[in-house]
Amino acid sequence: MTAIQESIQKRAAELLESGEVTQVIAWTNGRFTNQTSPLFIQNAADAGKIVFNEYCVNTLAKYVLNEKIAGKVGVCVRGCEARGINRMIADNQLKREEVYLLGIPCEGMKDRETGEALDKCLTCTHKNPVVYDELLGAEVTDTVSEEIDKVRFAQIEAIEGMSREERLEYFNNVFNSCIRCYACREVCPVCTCRECFVDQLRAGWQGKQNNLNENRFYNLIRVFHIGDRCVECGECARACPMGLPLMELNRKWIRDLDELFAAGEEGLSDELDNTLGRYKTDDIEEFM
Amino acid sequence: MSRVGVFVCHCGSNIAGTVDVEHVAEEAAKLPNVAYATTNKYMCSDPGQQAVREAIIEHNLDRIVIASCSPRMHEATFRKMLAGTDINPYMLEIANVREQCSWVHKDKDVGTPKAIDLVKMAVAKVNYDAPLTTTTIPVNKRALIIGGGIAGMQAALDIADAGYPVTIVEKESSLGGRMVMLDKTFPTMDCSACICTPKMTDVGAHPNITIKTLAEVESVGGYIGNFEVTVREKAKYVDYDTCTGCSLCETKCPSKVDSEFDQGLAKRRAIYRPFAQAVPAKPTIDAKNCRKLIDGKCGVCEKVCPVGSIKFDDEDKVTTEVYGAIIVAIGYQLIDWTKIYGEYGGGRFKDVISGLQFERLVNASGPTEGHILRPSDNTEPKTVVIVKCVGSRDPEKAKSYCSRACCMYAAKHAHQYLDKVKDARCYIFYMDIRTPGKGYDEFYMNTQHDGARYIRGRVSKIINQNGKLICKGEDTLLGSQVTVEADMVVLETAMVPADEANQIGSMLGITRDKDLWLSEAHPKLRPVETNSGGIYLAGTCQGPKDIPDSVAQASAAAMKVAILFSKDELESNAMIANSNKNLCNGCGACVAICPYGAITLEEITARENSVMVTREISKVNPGLCQGCGACTVACRPGAMDLRGFTDEQIMREVAALCQW
Numbered sequence: 001m002t003a004i005q006e007s008i009q010k011r012a013a014e015l016l017e018s019g020e021v022t023q024v025i026a027w028t029n030g031r032f033t034n035q036t037s038p039l040f041i042q043n044a045a046d047a048g049k050i051v052f053n054e055y056c057v058n059t060l061a062k063y064v065l066n067e068k069i070a071g072k073v074g075v076c077v078r079g080c081e082a083r084g085i086n087r088m089i090a091d092n093q094l095k096r097e098e099v100y101l102l103g104i105p106c107e108g109m110k111d112r113e114t115g116e117a118l119d120k121c122l123t124c125t126h127k128n129p130v131v132y133d134e135l136l137g138a139e140v141t142d143t144v145s146e147e148i149d150k151v152r153f154a155q156i157e158a159i160e161g162m163s164r165e166e167r168l169e170y171f172n173n174v175f176n177s178c179i180r181c182y183a184c185r186e187v188c189p190v191c192t193c194r195e196c197f198v199d200q201l202r203a204g205w206q207g208k209q210n211n212l213n214e215n216r217f218y219n220l221i222r223v224f225h226i227g228d229r230c231v232e233c234g235e236c237a238r239a240c241p242m243g244l245p246l247m248e249l250n251r252k253w254i255r256d257l258d259e260l261f262a263a264g265e266e267g268l269s270d271e272l273d274n275t276l277g278r279y280k281t282d283d284i285e286e287f288m
Numbered sequence: 289m290s291r292v293g294v295f296v297c298h299c300g301s302n303i304a305g306t307v308d309v310e311h312v313a314e315e316a317a318k319l320p321n322v323a324y325a326t327t328n329k330y331m332c333s334d335p336g337q338q339a340v341r342e343a344i345i346e347h348n349l350d351r352i353v354i355a356s357c358s359p360r361m362h363e364a365t366f367r368k369m370l371a372g373t374d375i376n377p378y379m380l381e382i383a384n385v386r387e388q389c390s391w392v393h394k395d396k397d398v399g400t401p402k403a404i405d406l407v408k409m410a411v412a413k414v415n416y417d418a419p420l421t422t423t424t425i426p427v428n429k430r431a432l433i434i435g436g437g438i439a440g441m442q443a444a445l446d447i448a449d450a451g452y453p454v455t456i457v458e459k460e461s462s463l464g465g466r467m468v469m470l471d472k473t474f475p476t477m478d479c480s481a482c483i484c485t486p487k488m489t490d491v492g493a494h495p496n497i498t499i500k501t502l503a504e505v506e507s508v509g510g511y512i513g514n515f516e517v518t519v520r521e522k523a524k525y526v527d528y529d530t531c532t533g534c535s536l537c538e539t540k541c542p543s544k545v546d547s548e549f550d551q552g553l554a555k556r557r558a559i560y561r562p563f564a565q566a567v568p569a570k571p572t573i574d575a576k577n578c579r580k581l582i583d584g585k586c587g588v589c590e591k592v593c594p595v596g597s598i599k600f601d602d603e604d605k606v607t608t609e610v611y612g613a614i615i616v617a618i619g620y621q622l623i624d625w626t627k628i629y630g631e632y633g634g635g636r637f638k639d640v641i642s643g644l645q646f647e648r649l650v651n652a653s654g655p656t657e658g659h660i661l662r663p664s665d666n667t668e669p670k671t672v673v674i675v676k677c678v679g680s681r682d683p684e685k686a687k688s689y690c691s692r693a694c695c696m697y698a699a700k701h702a703h704q705y706l707d708k709v710k711d712a713r714c715y716i717f718y719m720d721i722r723t724p725g726k727g728y729d730e731f732y733m734n735t736q737h738d739g740a741r742y743i744r745g746r747v748s749k750i751i752n753q754n755g756k757l758i759c760k761g762e763d764t765l766l767g768s769q770v771t772v773e774a775d776m777v778v779l780e781t782a783m784v785p786a787d788e789a790n791q792i793g794s795m796l797g798i799t800r801d802k803d804l805w806l807s808e809a810h811p812k813l814r815p816v817e818t819n820s821g822g823i824y825l826a827g828t829c830q831g832p833k834d835i836p837d838s839v840a841q842a843s844a845a846a847m848k849v850a851i852l853f854s855k856d857e858l859e860s861n862a863m864i865a866n867s868n869k870n871l872c873n874g875c876g877a878c879v880a881i882c883p884y885g886a887i888t889l890e891e892i893t894a895r896e897n898s899v900m901v902t903r904e905i906s907k908v909n910p911g912l913c914q915g916c917g918a919c920t921v922a923c924r925p926g927a928m929d930l931r932g933f934t935d936e937q938i939m940r941e942v943a944a945l946c947q948w
Contacts, residue, residue, distance in 0.1 A: 069899055091875045092889070148772060194873050200926055203935045204943075222505035225924045277881045277922050 004104055007136040008076060011102055015074045022071030025063050027056040027189050034112045038063060052076075054110045057118055059235040061189045068098045075099055078106040079126035080233035082190030083267030086131055087231045090272040093192045102134025105140045120234025120247075123152045130268050132141040152232075156251050175215040177242045184236035184246050188228040189267075197221060215268050217250070219247035228276045229251030231267030291323040293349035294407060295340055297331035297356035306390040306399040312355060315404045319411045320616070323347050332362045337369045342372050351379035351417055355403065357386040360810070370416035378862060378932060384411035391777055405945055410640050412944035416937045420862035425911040427513035428612040429853040432457065433507055434792065437465020438484060438835060439827025439842040440617035441491045446846030452853050453799035455498045455503055455611070456491065457519055459788070462566035463488045465619055469549060469644060471651040473835055474700045475731035481653070488567040502572060506606070508614070508795050509885055511658055511912045512822030513858050515611045519672040524558075525573035525581070531597040533569040537589035545577045547655075551645040553663060554557050554655035558928065559589045559598075564653065573598075601610040607715075613822045613849040616806060617842065619794060620783040620828040623679035628686050631749045632675070632779060638664040640750060640758060640777040643697060650704050662776050665755070669775030670706055673759045675747045675902045676714045679782030681719060687782050687803060693834040694780040695722045699732045701778055702740035715772050717747050717761055725834070743770060750777060783832040795885055796823050805831045816845040821914065826847050863932035864913035865920060867906045871927035875906035878928050880917035886912030887919060 012024040028039035028049045036056050039049055040063070060075055061084025067073050076087060085101065088094040105128045108121035125148050128139045142148075159167060182198070185191045198206040198218060205221070207214045229249055236246040257263035263275040294316040296303035300498045309327045317325040324347040328336045329352060343349065352375070354366055359382040367377035385403040393399040431447045433440045436458030444454045456463070467473075468488070491497055502522040509516040541557035549562040556562070558577040561569065579586035580600055590598040594789035622644055626635030633640050639662045641649070652658035662669050676698050679686035695718070702714045721742070723729040736742065743755045747761040757774045785804040797820040799807040808827050809817040816824050826842040827833070834842070852858075867878070869892065878887045893902040906919075906928070920928045921933070929935055 069901060091873075093873065093875070146847065192873055192875070193871070195871055197926055200871075203926060204939050205926070205935075251469075272876065272880070274877065274880050277877045 001053055004051065004137045008052055008102060008104070009047045009050045011136065012041065012050055012074060012133070012160070013044040016044040016047070017099060020072070021074035023067055024050075024074040025067065026062050026076045026102075027052060027058065027060075032112070034110075034115075035119040040067065052104070052283075055112055057112070057238060059084060059187065059189075059233045059238075061088065061233070062187055062235075063207065064088070065093060065192065068094065069287060072097075073099050074102060077101045077105055077129045077132055078104050079124060079129055080120070080235070082129035082131045082232035083126065084233055086270045087189045087229060087267045088192060089270035090267075091190070091229070092193055092272075096270060101129065101132040101134075103129040103135040105129070105135070105137050108139055118237050118238070122278070123148060123232065123234065123247075125152075125232070125265065126159070126268075131270070151244070153251060153255055155248050156255060159248065159252075171216070174244050176212055177218055177227050177244060178215040179242060180210055180215060180218055181241060182262055183239040183241060184187040184222065186237045187235040188226060189231060189233065189235075190229045197225070219246075222249060223253060226250065228257055229266055230254060274284075290321045291348055291350050292319075292321045292411055292414055293340070293343055293347060293352040294319075294322055294325040294411065295325045295343070295352065295354050295356075296325070296385070296403075296407070297336070297354065298327060298329045299357060300330065300389075302401075303356070303386050303390040306393050306396055307385055308400040309403075309405045311400055312385070312403045312407055316353075316355075316407050316411065319408060321415055322411060323349060328784075330599065331356050332365050335909040337366075340366075340369065341373055344375060350375060350382075351414045353381045353383060353407065353414050355383040355385045355407050355410070356846075358382075358384045358388070373435060378420040379414070379417045381410040381417065383407045393516075408944045408947075409941040412940040416934065416940055417932070422862045423858050423860045423910055424857040425511075425513055427853065427855060427858055428610050430455070430609075430781055431613045431615065431849050431853075432505075432515070432517055432611040433615045433617055433826075435617035435619055435827070435829070436460075436463035436491075436499065436501075437617060437619045437827060437838075438467040438487070439838045440465070440615070441487050441618070442839045442842035443615050443617060443826050443846040443849075444491055444497050445487070445494065446843050447853075448494045449847050450832065450846070450850045450853070451496070452850070453496050453498070455519075455609070457503045458499065458501045460562065461501050461524070461572045462562050462568070463491060464499070464563075464566070464710070465500065465624065466644075467835060468563065468565070469551075469647060471647045471654070472700065472704065474696045475727040477700075481651075485565040485567075488565065488605055488651055492550055492567040492569075492615045493768060497533075499568065505792065505795070510610070511679075511884055511886075512820075513612045515614055515822065516608060517614070518606060518608045521605040521607070523575070523604050525575070525578075525599055525602045526571055527597040527602075528568060528570050529600050530595050531570045532595060533561075533571075533595075534594065536592050536594065537598070540592045541586045542586065542588065543577050545574070550648045550655050551642070551679060553645060553648050560900055573873055594938050613824065613852050614796065615824045615826050615842075615845045615849065616792060616796065616798065616829055617826040617845075618786045618788055618816075618829045620832065621786050621914075623686060623782040624782045625678050625781050626781055629678060629779075631775070632678070632747070633750055633752065635778075637750065637752045637757060638662075639669070640779065641777065642696070643701065643778060643780045646701055646778045650701075650708070651938070660705060662682070667775075668709055670709070670711065671713045671715070671774045672702075672776050673747070673770065673772050674714065674778045674780060675756070675759075675776040676702055676718045676780045676783075677746070678779040679784075682782075689782075689803065689832065690722065691783045691832040691941040692722070693783070693832060694732065695720075696725070696728055696834065698778075699740070699781045701780075703731075703735045703738055706735075706738045706740060715759075715774070716740055716742045717745055717759075718742055719744070719746065727835075741843075745770070747777075783828060786829065790831060796820055796898065798823060798825075805829070816841055816848055822852065844930045858908050859863065861913065861915050863915045864910055865908045865915065865917070865928055865930050867908060868927045868929065869905045870922075871925045872905040873925050873927070874906065875924070876904075876906070877922045877924065878906050881918050881922040882913075883916065883918060884912045884914055886914075 015021045027036040030037045034055045061081040109118045137219045231251045296309045296313045313325040337848045360651040378889040383406040429455045433456045436456045448454045455697040468484045506518040537559045541559045543558035544555040547554045547556040559573045575581045722734045745762040745764045747759050749760045751758040759772045764769045764837040798818045824845040826845040827838040889904045890907045917930045
């Protein structure tokens with residue numbers, strides 16, 4: 001990891017020096033022990049602030065959207081960030097030439113408080129970046145997909161095993177705790193609307209009250225808007241200050257779409273797969 | 289503050305029978321912004337419309353709600369009425385209190401509150417109506433007809449006679465379709481070829497008609513008045529410009545294969561015309577069976593051709609042209625009974641034949657020159673069993689519908705058989721006899737006088753024993769089992785849609801019913817139109833029918849095209865999608881989902897949050913957009929809105945419904 005940190009520092013400085021990029025997005029030490037925060041540097045002299053250790057929990061992909069206006073952005077990409085970058089390119093929010101990708105193979109991060117492996121990293125299917133301009137460090141081996149899938153879908157299966165009443169109670173508990181801070185939306189590389197439906201007051205999709213009904217509506221519509229495009233970076237659940245299991249409904253969609261339409265994983269290429277939005281003459285039409 | 293007028297229609301007793309319309313009007317008058325509410329016996333009638341017009345002036349209304357039948361029925365009527373007033377025709381909402389209310393409920397206790405709810409929703413929505421305007425789009429006065437059977441030919445001739453250019457795309461190498469395969473036509477017994485082939489010649493000779501044979505429509509883009517159609521004409525390997533149709537090549541070709549035209553009862557060559565009167569009267573080479581094209585040996589046709597028309601290096605020709613209207617006349621095929629009816633031998637018994645095979649057997653230019661002979665041993669069958677409804681009216685095994693023509697052609701087959709074979713016996717197993725039509729029932733009675741014996745019941749099993757076909761069945765009128773020793777069995781099989789129906793339906797945006805027949809826009813009032821503007825249906829592709837009905841429908845479709853072509857410009861749809869550029873993030877989901885190719889992404893540069901940014905947004909082509917609304921639901925940012933059905937309007941409707 002130290003080697004990777006040095007490589008990032010070195011390459012960030014070189015990229016900024018040469019004017020290849022106007023800015024580099026990486027991580028730096030936070031205020032607390034074992035805590036890091038995203039770092040945005042414009043000068044080569046600041047490259048020394050870059051940190052890469054096992055507590056770099058933030059997924060950086062979404063930051064690119066705001067920063068690209070000033071010029072080409074250099075950004076560190078692990079598996080999760082790379083898929084987010086692909087996602088945003090496929091959704092026409094970003095052009096590949098607007099970013100310079102410093103690829104980083106990643107064995108997974110740790111929770112600052114427990115020191116255990118981070119939840120979102122337990123279900124990681126791509127430890128190496130799926131797209132990059134240069135790779136800093138040797139590729140690591142992905143966990144066998146059958147093994148990962150057991151963990152990825154364990155909670156879905158548990159929920160599917162519940163009775164209707166149990167399921168309702170389970171989700172009511174989850175949604176009751178939601179404070180609708182929209183942190184999940186802010187970090188999500190799929191949530192790239194200019195004005196989120198919750199903020200469209202004139203149409204009035206979402207009420208402003210914080211109660212179970214409105215919270216349920218928000219969380220369900222969130223899944224409807226992102227479920228078929230989710231790249232499983234798990235950043236929503238990590239960013240949630242209430243610690244809600246926000247990936248569960250996404251994963252239900254991911255698995256159903258894969259079973260019904262062989263949708264596969266999202267974010268592996270920068271082409272729009274558009275499972276739910278495409279129309280083909282040979283589509284199954286069993287319901288017609 | 290808007291001033292809404294609510295007009296509740298009795299529709300005679302259609303609505304008033306199960307909805308207390310007076311109470312609905314009273315309740316409507318209490319709704320916010322409603323300035324006036326009343327009822328009328330028939331709102332769509334002239335006096336009804338006049339009453340609305342007067343109320344608009346008297347109460348200074350600026351938008352109206354009509355609580356009546358489905359908007360599909362009379363929305364256009366009331367828009368037209370509003371066009372004669374100061375109100376924009378789109379400041380109108382129809383509350384459907386007939387189809388969705390009075391017709392589905394039995395008493396006023398249920399019907400009335402629901403009608404009030406429907407009116408509430410319409411009032412909530414009309415408050416957010418905005419005046420809409422239309423633009424005009426040009427019309428290309430050229431018609432495309434897919435399918436060159438009797439329906440396609442009739443439509444082509446009618447349109448061409450009206451003075452417009454027509455192109456027929458036919459997948460086989462000749463026009464004629466199924467009709468030209470038939471021997472005689474019921475009930476007049478005129479020879480099918482004698483009435484069909486002159487039409488083929490007329491089509492071939494008409495200066496306004498272009499024929500593309502061995503051709504398929506590959507793709508269709510565009511919209512009413514402006515369809516861009518790509519057609520692939522398969523390689524014919526014969527130069528039609530120089531070929532004289534002398535047919536010398538056909539006599540010399542050494543490859544013999546089963547003739548599709550003769551239903552496999554005779555052979556044809558690899559270079560062939562399907563039948564002598566084919567139009568165009570020129571041969572094509574069947575590449576799958578031509579020795580020269582398979583392994584490069586032979587080429588006899590090239591040697592004997594006196595004008596050097598054979599082109600072994602011929603290639604498919606793909607052309608893209610613009611048409612203003614499309615008529616789909618792709619016809620039908622017969623159900624493949626061999627896969628379904630194992631009890632009839634499943635195709636193993638040579639003498640169990642289909643009705644169409646019988647047509648070829650009895651035809652003077654067919655394989656037996658009109659002598660009815662058993663395919664197995666070429667002897668004359670003395671007893672024939674005709675089984676009706678093979679595949680039709682059999683929801684368990686095949687199709688649930690009635691194929692309509694079989695009762696008549698079964699009677700015709702019996703009549704022809706009894707006429708040609710002396711001392712013959714003919715048994716017809718039937719479920720019901722359905723002979724509505726001019727001269728049809730008389731024809732059926734005549735067949736009975738000829739000696740045909742009708743047995744009411746299905747054949748349950750056919751056994752092949754010593755050259756006889758033992759048909760076992762039940763006579764349900766006698767309530768006893770019957771066994772007939774037949775020499776030949778004719779199965780009157782069901783009509784099913786052509787293989788291409790689903791693919792062509794998808795390509796042209798025509799809905800298909802559960803059996804894949806192409807659906808008309810309205811079963812009664814718009815029987816030849818489809819839900820896609822500028823696309824019409826003719827003949828059996830829409831559902832089973834006989835020749836007179838196919839021809840009538842073809843002429844009707846042709847008339848619709850002529851009406852379309854009588855104008856130079858069309859009015860575009862006002863209720864189309866509209867993208868809000870502030871909300872659009874250019875994700876392109878709408879572009880991918882639009883079935884009409886009406887949406888494109890466009891780059892804009894604008895100052896946003898004090899910074900100049902260049903980004904892409906979606907743009908709707910008003911000529912192409914049909915207002916289907918697919919984009920509005922695909923649009924996650926909610927930027928895409930359908931004029932007349934905005935998100936805001938629908939939310940208000942929902943809110944009105946959910947008040948308690």
